[in-house]
Amino acid sequence: MIRVNEKSIHYQEGTSINDLVNKFKPAADIFIVNGFPASTDTPVHDGDRCVLIKKGSIPTPDEMDSLLLARHTPGVHTKIKNSVVAILGLGGLGSAVAGAMAKIGVGKLLLSDYDVVEPSNLNRQHYFVDQIGMQKTRALQDNLLRMNPSIHLELIDTVLEESILSHFFSDVDVLIECFDSPAMKAATLRSVLREMEHVSYVGSSGMAGYGSNNSIRTTMISPGIYIVGDEKSEARPGMGLMAPRVGIAAHHMANQALRILLGVEQSRQ
Amino acid sequence: MTITINGKNKTTQDTSTVATLLASLQLAPETVVIELNTKIILPDTYQSTTLSEGDQVEIIRFVGGG
Numbered sequence: 001m002i003r004v005n006e007k008s009i010h011y012q013e014g015t016s017i018n019d020l021v022n023k024f025k026p027a028a029d030i031f032i033v034n035g036f037p038a039s040t041d042t043p044v045h046d047g048d049r050c051v052l053i054k055k056g057s058i059p060t061p062d063e064m065d066s067l068l069l070a071r072h073t074p075g076v077h078t079k080i081k082n083s084v085v086a087i088l089g090l091g092g093l094g095s096a097v098a099g100a101m102a103k104i105g106v107g108k109l110l111l112s113d114y115d116v117v118e119p120s121n122l123n124r125q126h127y128f129v130d131q132i133g134m135q136k137t138r139a140l141q142d143n144l145l146r147m148n149p150s151i152h153l154e155l156i157d158t159v160l161e162e163s164i165l166s167h168f169f170s171d172v173d174v175l176i177e178c179f180d181s182p183a184m185k186a187a188t189l190r191s192v193l194r195e196m197e198h199v200s201y202v203g204s205s206g207m208a209g210y211g212s213n214n215s216i217r218t219t220m221i222s223p224g225i226y227i228v229g230d231e232k233s234e235a236r237p238g239m240g241l242m243a244p245r246v247g248i249a250a251h252h253m254a255n256q257a258l259r260i261l262l263g264v265e266q267s268r269q
Numbered sequence: 270m271t272i273t274i275n276g277k278n279k280t281t282q283d284t285s286t287v288a289t290l291l292a293s294l295q296l297a298p299e300t301v302v303i304e305l306n307t308k309i310i311l312p313d314t315y316q317s318t319t320l321s322e323g324d325q326v327e328i329i330r331f332v333g334g335g
Contacts, residue, residue, distance in 0.1 A: 093335045178335045182300035185331035189302045193309050205331045221329060235334030246334075 003049040006066045011046045020050055028052035032070040049074070061150045068105045076262060077105065083261045086110040086172040088160065088188060090136040092124035092241050093204055094178035096250035097257075099126055102144040102151050104258065109144070110172060111137050112156040124243040162187035166195035173267075174257045177203040178250075180235070193225070200224040200260045200267040207249035208235040209242065216248045218256050224268035226260075228252040270322040281320065288315040290326070302329040 002011045004024050017031045018040040030053040031038040044050060051070045053059065059067065069077045085106050087094045090113035101109055113136040117127045131139040137155035144151065156168055165188060169175050175196070177188045185203060192201045206229035207216060215230040228249050235241050259265040270285075271278050281290060287310060291298050303310045304327035310318055320326070 089335050091335050180333060180335040182297075182331040182333040185333075185335075186300055186302050186329075189329065189331075190309055190311075193302070193304075203331075204335055206334070208334045227329070229332075231330070232332060233334070234332035241334050 002044055002046065005051055006062060006069070011044075015044045016040065017042045017044060017050065017052075020044065021052055025052040025054065027054045027057075029055050032067075035070045035073050064148060064150050065105070072104070079262055080105050080258070081107045083174070084108045084110070084172045085257060085261075086112065086169045086175045087178055088112045088165075088169075088175065089178035089180060089184075090115075090125075090140050091121065091178060091180055092243065092246035093207070093250045093253065094176075095126035095136075095140055096247055097176050097178060097254045098140055098144060099147060100251060100254035101257070102148045105148060105150065106261075108152040108154065110154045110156060110169065111140055112158075112160060112168070113137055114157055114159045124241055124246050160184070162191050165191040169199065170196050172199055174200045174202060174260050176253055176257055177201065178253070182234075189225070198268055200257075201226065202253045202256045202260070203227045204229050204249055204253060206230040206233040207241070207245050208233045209239040210245060213245075213248055216245065216252060218252050220266075223266035224260070226256050226265070228256065270320075272320055272322070272324045272326055274326045275328060285320045286316060287318045287320065287326075290320060291315065291328075294328070296328070296330060300331050300333075302331075303327070304329075 001008050004020055017038055021028050032051040033042055034049055051066045083106050085101055087098050090111060098111060115136055117131045117134050117136055117139050119132055121127060127139050135157060137157055141153050141155060175192060177185055179185050189203055192199055205227055211233055218226055218228050220226055260267050270283050271280050287303055298312055298315055306325050
């Protein structure tokens with residue numbers, strides 16, 4: 001058997017990509033075999049996974065899934081797809097982290113923010129001018145589903161406080177703390193440590209301004225508990241949050257969450 | 270008395286509480302997570318929690334921005 005666009009097909013000796021294209025998707029002009037780009041004369045072997053795509057056409061959710069599967073390899077894709085990640089705060093960090101998580105195909109994202117998109121957000125946050133005034137959760141939902149229609153989203157517009165965090169987030173695999181307020185950052189870590197024993201955590205502290213790239217780092221506090229940032233660059237007048245450095249921190253966080261999901265970094269349990 | 274803060278020894282007054290320790294370190298209480306002898310301490314007990322010789326205190330500090 002071989003897989004062609006995730007459908008099982010009986011394998012015939014001597015089959016090439018060209019034969020599959022003619023039979024299953026004559027318009028296709030991108031070919032992927034076992035996760036690697038291929039040409040039309042590439043021979044196909046029993047057990048291969050072949051993905052045939054037409055450049056420029058909108059893939060179906062199934063085809064999107066096949067593309068990710070091919071690109072990430074099946075083992076990695078399945079782990080990511082079966083994961084649940086919460087993102088608390090949808091500002092410069094959260095909106096960028098959410099984009100990365102959606103693009104790699106995290107199965108379910110919980111998106112939490114009580115606020116609306118404001119003009120002052122647009123120097124770093126991944127929203128558009130025509131979304132000003134929208135609830136951030138809705139605006140981000142629209143944007144993420146345009147990136148990857150296969151993901152599942154749960155939107156939480158509630159104003160969060162320490163006492164109710166565990167009610168919303170106790171069942172996620174990784175909680176990514178992207179709040180602006182240092183008090184909410186501390187409250188979140190306290191709640192994770194005290195009340196969410198199975199939840200891994202990636203938090204943030206210190207990414208304002210335009211300081212060195214390499215002073216942003218990921219630090220393990222204890223197994224499954226990580227903080228990203230330079231630990232001192234506080235957002236304040238004269239040192240605002242700016243897209244480049246917030247983006248560095250956001251993608252440290254996203255990669256750390258991915259590493260936890262894939263088991264290469266320690267998780268809580 | 271001597272206590273350990275984030276792995277380093279520090280001499281403090283015998284009457285120190287978590288609150289007075291944070292004040293001496295110029296840390297805003299609401300921006301830190303405090304572990305005292307591996308147990309998380311809640312902010313509403315910072316005033317009443319007294320420190321003893323040999324206590325291990327871990328302070329995780331957050332600055333704003335996100």
